[in-house]
Amino acid sequence: MTPLLETRGLGRAFGALQAVADVSLAVQPGELRAVIGPNGAGKTTLFHLVSGLLAPTSGRVLFRGDDVTALAAPARCRRGISRTFQITSIFPELSVLENARVAVQLKAGGNFRLVGGRGVLDASARRARDSLGSFGLLDRADALASTLPHGDQRLLEIAMAVAQEPALLLLDEPTQGLSPEDTAATVAVIRRVARERQLTIVLVEHDMDVVFDLADRISVLHFGELIAEGTPSEIRANAAVQTAYLGGLD
Ligand SMILES: Nc1ncnc2c1ncn2[C@@H]1O[C@H](COP(=O)(O)OP(=O)(O)O)[C@@H](O)[C@H]1O
Numbered sequence: 001m002t003p004l005l006e007t008r009g010l011g012r013a014f015g016a017l018q019a020v021a022d023v024s025l026a027v028q029p030g031e032l033r034a035v036i037g038p039n040g041a042g043k044t045t046l047f048h049l050v051s052g053l054l055a056p057t058s059g060r061v062l063f064r065g066d067d068v069t070a071l072a073a074p075a076r077c078r079r080g081i082s083r084t085f086q087i088t089s090i091f092p093e094l095s096v097l098e099n100a101r102v103a104v105q106l107k108a109g110g111n112f113r114l115v116g117g118r119g120v121l122d123a124s125a126r127r128a129r130d131s132l133g134s135f136g137l138l139d140r141a142d143a144l145a146s147t148l149p150h151g152d153q154r155l156l157e158i159a160m161a162v163a164q165e166p167a168l169l170l171l172d173e174p175t176q177g178l179s180p181e182d183t184a185a186t187v188a189v190i191r192r193v194a195r196e197r198q199l200t201i202v203l204v205e206h207d208m209d210v211v212f213d214l215a216d217r218i219s220v221l222h223f224g225e226l227i228a229e230g231t232p233s234e235i236r237a238n239a240a241v242q243t244a245y246l247g248g249l250d
């Protein structure tokens with residue numbers, strides 16, 4: 001089967017610092033892949049390279065077998081790659097519904113003006129509501145995003161990405177800063193939405209309970225390099241991973 005996402009020798013240097021080094025990985029359709037590694041290992045940079053926010057200094061990104069390395073982030077989004085950020089990235093002064101609608105319209109980019117008119121607005125509102133419903137946020141559609149509790153703001157950001165109806169969803173530390181209760185609820189909703197929408201997910205996560213609970217396979221980054229990959233039980237038993245982690249988890 002052609003992987004949904006593949007990276008080949010992917011690298012990114014910042015001056016003398018090699019933040020991501022020669023990373024080759026393949027994510028199959030429907031998979032839930034976790035990327036773990038100590039703070040500064042290059043996880044967020046890897047997401048920037050896959051989503052097109054940063055250009056690599058070496059290597060390639062393939063999506064559905066097509067080389068998308070030269071495409072900017074909006075074009076990759078239109079192909080089916082959506083993401084969230086480690087730092088919550090919503091529009092606090094817009095309503096919950098407006099946030100989701102903006103996400104849908106960002107994906108459409110300039111194109112939505114071509115088809116234009118009221119039908120497009122209705123369609124984007126419908127997708128936005130549909131996604132908010134999946135995340136239990138529909139009853140607060142008209143609330144300002146800034147008034148949501150932190151956990152719901154994190155969920156809103158995931159709902160915005162899902163409203164774009166991606167094939168591949170990249171989640172950068174979705175449970176960061178959440179209470180144990182909110183973490184459990186977020187894990188449950190990610191699992192359900194992934195199944196309902198047949199999403200392929202790559203998730204950066206520091207909470208090992210979440211990782212071992214959710215992931216089909218785990219990739220381990222250390223100083224930018226992929227040092228291990230396998231099922232949760234394989235990773236748990238991997239000596240190199242345990243050594244890399246003696247310095248503490250991100
Ligand atoms: N824009 C940048 N300019 C310079 N160095 C950066 C930049 N972004 C990230 N880095 C560095 O690259 C390394 C990897 O960072 P990052 O990908 O954020 O790691 P992680 O998400 O695993 O904590 C770190 O040493 C970080 O300081």
Ligand SMILES: [Mg+2]
Pocket residue numbers: 043044045086
């Ligand atoms: Mg990071």
